[in-house]
Amino acid sequence: MKLKTLALAASATLMAAGPAFAAGHAIKVGMITTLSGSAAGLGAEIRDGFQLALDQAGSDAIELIVKDDARKPDVAVSVADEMIQSDKVDIMTGIIWSNLLLAVAPNAVRQGTFYLSPNAGPSALAGKGCHENYFNVSWQNDMLPEASGEYANTAGYKNVFLMAPNYPAGKDMVAGFQRTFKGESAAVVFTKLGQKDYAAEIAQIRASGADAVYYFLPGGMGIAFGKQFAQSGVDTPRFGPVFSFDQTILPAVGDSAIGIHNTTQWSNGLDNAANKKFVEGYQAAYGRLPSFYASQAYDTANLILGALKTAKPADKDAFREALRAANFDSVRGDFSFGNNHHPIHDIYVQKVVKRDDGTLTNEVVAKVVDDMVDSHAANCKM
Amino acid sequence: MSTVLILEQALNGLQFGVMLFMMSAGLTLVFGVMGLINLAHGSLYMIGAFAAAVVATWTGSFMLGLIASLAAAAAMGALIELVVIRRLYDRDHLDQVLATFALILILSEGTRYTFGSLPLYLNTPGWLSGVFDFGGGLVYPKYRLAIIFVGLIIAAGLFLLIAKTRLGIRIRAGESDREMIAALGVDISKLYTIVFALGASLAGLAGAMVGVLESVEVGMGEPVLILAFVVIVIGGIGSIKGALIGSLLVGMTDTMGRVLLPPLFSQFMPPIDAVPVASALASMSIYILMAIVLIVRPAGLFGGAK
Numbered sequence: 001m002k003l004k005t006l007a008l009a010a011s012a013t014l015m016a017a018g019p020a021f022a023a024g025h026a027i028k029v030g031m032i033t034t035l036s037g038s039a040a041g042l043g044a045e046i047r048d049g050f051q052l053a054l055d056q057a058g059s060d061a062i063e064l065i066v067k068d069d070a071r072k073p074d075v076a077v078s079v080a081d082e083m084i085q086s087d088k089v090d091i092m093t094g095i096i097w098s099n100l101l102l103a104v105a106p107n108a109v110r111q112g113t114f115y116l117s118p119n120a121g122p123s124a125l126a127g128k129g130c131h132e133n134y135f136n137v138s139w140q141n142d143m144l145p146e147a148s149g150e151y152a153n154t155a156g157y158k159n160v161f162l163m164a165p166n167y168p169a170g171k172d173m174v175a176g177f178q179r180t181f182k183g184e185s186a187a188v189v190f191t192k193l194g195q196k197d198y199a200a201e202i203a204q205i206r207a208s209g210a211d212a213v214y215y216f217l218p219g220g221m222g223i224a225f226g227k228q229f230a231q232s233g234v235d236t237p238r239f240g241p242v243f244s245f246d247q248t249i250l251p252a253v254g255d256s257a258i259g260i261h262n263t264t265q266w267s268n269g270l271d272n273a274a275n276k277k278f279v280e281g282y283q284a285a286y287g288r289l290p291s292f293y294a295s296q297a298y299d300t301a302n303l304i305l306g307a308l309k310t311a312k313p314a315d316k317d318a319f320r321e322a323l324r325a326a327n328f329d330s331v332r333g334d335f336s337f338g339n340n341h342h343p344i345h346d347i348y349v350q351k352v353v354k355r356d357d358g359t360l361t362n363e364v365v366a367k368v369v370d371d372m373v374d375s376h377a378a379n380c381k382m
Numbered sequence: 383m384s385t386v387l388i389l390e391q392a393l394n395g396l397q398f399g400v401m402l403f404m405m406s407a408g409l410t411l412v413f414g415v416m417g418l419i420n421l422a423h424g425s426l427y428m429i430g431a432f433a434a435a436v437v438a439t440w441t442g443s444f445m446l447g448l449i450a451s452l453a454a455a456a457a458m459g460a461l462i463e464l465v466v467i468r469r470l471y472d473r474d475h476l477d478q479v480l481a482t483f484a485l486i487l488i489l490s491e492g493t494r495y496t497f498g499s500l501p502l503y504l505n506t507p508g509w510l511s512g513v514f515d516f517g518g519g520l521v522y523p524k525y526r527l528a529i530i531f532v533g534l535i536i537a538a539g540l541f542l543l544i545a546k547t548r549l550g551i552r553i554r555a556g557e558s559d560r561e562m563i564a565a566l567g568v569d570i571s572k573l574y575t576i577v578f579a580l581g582a583s584l585a586g587l588a589g590a591m592v593g594v595l596e597s598v599e600v601g602m603g604e605p606v607l608i609l610a611f612v613v614i615v616i617g618g619i620g621s622i623k624g625a626l627i628g629s630l631l632v633g634m635t636d637t638m639g640r641v642l643l644p645p646l647f648s649q650f651m652p653p654i655d656a657v658p659v660a661s662a663l664a665s666m667s668i669y670i671l672m673a674i675v676l677i678v679r680p681a682g683l684f685g686g687a688k
Contacts, residue, residue: 036494036601037599037600038501038597040499040500044500166658166661166662174654188654189644190658190661191640196595197398199394199397199523199526200637200641203641204387207387207390220501220597220599223501223503224595224596227503227506228523231523
């Protein structure tokens with residue numbers, strides 16, 4: 001009996017000492033992102049944004065391991081297994097695509113690893129499927145499209161052609177838009193994820209007689225569509241969430257994008273100190289304007305650095321609370337987590353403009369929604 | 383659905399079809415004449431696109447870019463034929479698949495090493511920008527018309543080459559009896575190198591022309607390679623005519639499937655459920671077409687019994 005008590009006491013002391021021991025070592029962050037194929041540019045933005053925050057903090061508290069998923073769910077799953085089992089990472093982040101995130105995150109958080117999403121925010125993980133170790137630092141997928149729906153209402157569009165790739169985020173992007181848009185959908189077209197030739201879809205847009213085209217085509221898909229649309233002679237106005245008109249797309253599609261309105265939670269001109277430090281630091285370090293992907297990864301890194309000031313991942317409950325407190329200065333201004341660990345933040349509408357030096361970029365036009373909470377939060381029992 | 387829309391979609395199907403033909407012509411010749419399965423054909427498509435991108439950016443001339451794509455892909459084709467492929471003719475198909483798969487990895491990583499992972503983007507040349515107005519409301523991008531035009535010229539050229547020239551006679555002879563034409567004193571290894579380089583240059587040209595529309599990146603050839611294999615299986619292995627008909631069938635089926643299936647499914651399902659299902663089915667349509675062709679004609683539409 002006495003021996004048992006002693007053993008218990010000993011193990012309790014060890015457990016209490018655990019975080020203190022870990023404090024001496026850097027915590028490991030595993031980043032899985034897309035660094036090859038037509039979306040390689042997006043992964044580079046995530047990696048560079050995250051790295052910039054670490055460099056600016058000058059802290060060696062985080063050891064970053066970066067691996068490529070090639071936008072393939074099977075590759076992402078095997079890289080994640082390797083990171084959890086042999087690298088023993090404390091936190092995972094980096095995934096851009098909702099279908100890859102759904103393959104990786106639920107499994108990772110069940111095994112006790114924290115997952116902080118710097119981009120994808122599928123509805124499946126925001127409502128009933130929310131998890132205490134899963135945090136989304138970007139947005140729930142439906143948020144920017146819902147704001148686009150509001151924008152379309154004020155712009156007076158009555159009949160809109162909708163297009164998105166056929167995968168979980170594409171469906172969220174269409175559902176979110178239709179939730180707030182009061183007009184009609186001229187047609188809903190789901191394309192193949194990674195599709196490069198949009199001739200058939202552009203012909204449908206031409207024939208549809210729609211007032212405007214709402215589309216969600218991130219990365220190389222958006223570039224291919226943008227270039228082909230510009231060559232097609234169709235002049236239907238285009239708009240949508242930022243993904244199809246961001247800083248990774250504009251230089252490749254050129255002047256044809258000028259004037260397009262899109263919705264976003266962040267813009268490089270947002271007037272706050274954290275954002276100035278980020279945009280200037282990013283341009284100095286990488287010689288290009290940051291995209292919203294980089295801003296989200298930068299926020300993710302700063303969220304982790306902020307949380308590490310009060311807790312270490314080894315003490316899961318304390319670290320979770322520290323993350324939930326969101327103790328960092330977000331480049332988007334106001335930022336807090338809702339009950340489902342998804343952001344509550346303002347959404348803006350911005351417009352593609354050409355600066356005097358010839359650079360194409362987005363400029364904020366107006367705020368569309370104040371302190372937006374996502375539509376799935378109520379279904380999360382947390 | 384209006385006539386104008388159907389005509390425009392038919393042009394889209396035709397454009398996709400001729401692009402596939404440029405890709406599959408070489409594949410089917412190499413398979414037919416040398417009995418070789420060449421998985422690295424997609425890499426030659428990629429090499430053509432990169433060569434065009436580099437030369438067009440450097441010289442500012444799109445035409446020079448296209449010539450460079452033909453030359454670079456033909457040169458790379460001849461090189462890998464001499465160094466690697468030549469040793470594979472007498473091996474079984476599994477060895478060929480393994481070796482040419484290794485070539486894909488080497489060429490892809492070599493390109494990634496040279497150009498990086500970020501895709502390159504090319505602009506349509508000024509004189510092919512914009513649309514051509516057919517009248518009656520039908521307009522079509524000039525650049526896509528140019529692809530159709532080039533593809534049809536190449537198809538005609540290949541038929542003439544095979545039917546009328548000495549090289550064509552040798553290719554046909556090689557297809558039907560390899561030992562016999564070697565015995566008749568034809569330099570078979572030179573013939574193989576020429577056929578391989580010819581097929582490679584067409585793949586390179588296809589890559590360059592499509593690269594302008596889409597993007598030039600590592601691994602761009604593999605999705606097209608899969609479609610090219612579907613085409614030559616449908617058309618009958620070794621048959622140029624089969625490759626042409628197969629390409630046009632696949633191009634039309636893919637385009638029309640994408641356009642016609644969603645509205646069709648929406649007739650008897652709520653649209654929000656119908657569209658994803660129909661889109662998924664549309665991307666399967668060409669494989670269903672291939673299955674049907676194989677059931678009816680196991681050797682493909684124009685494949686001889688072997």
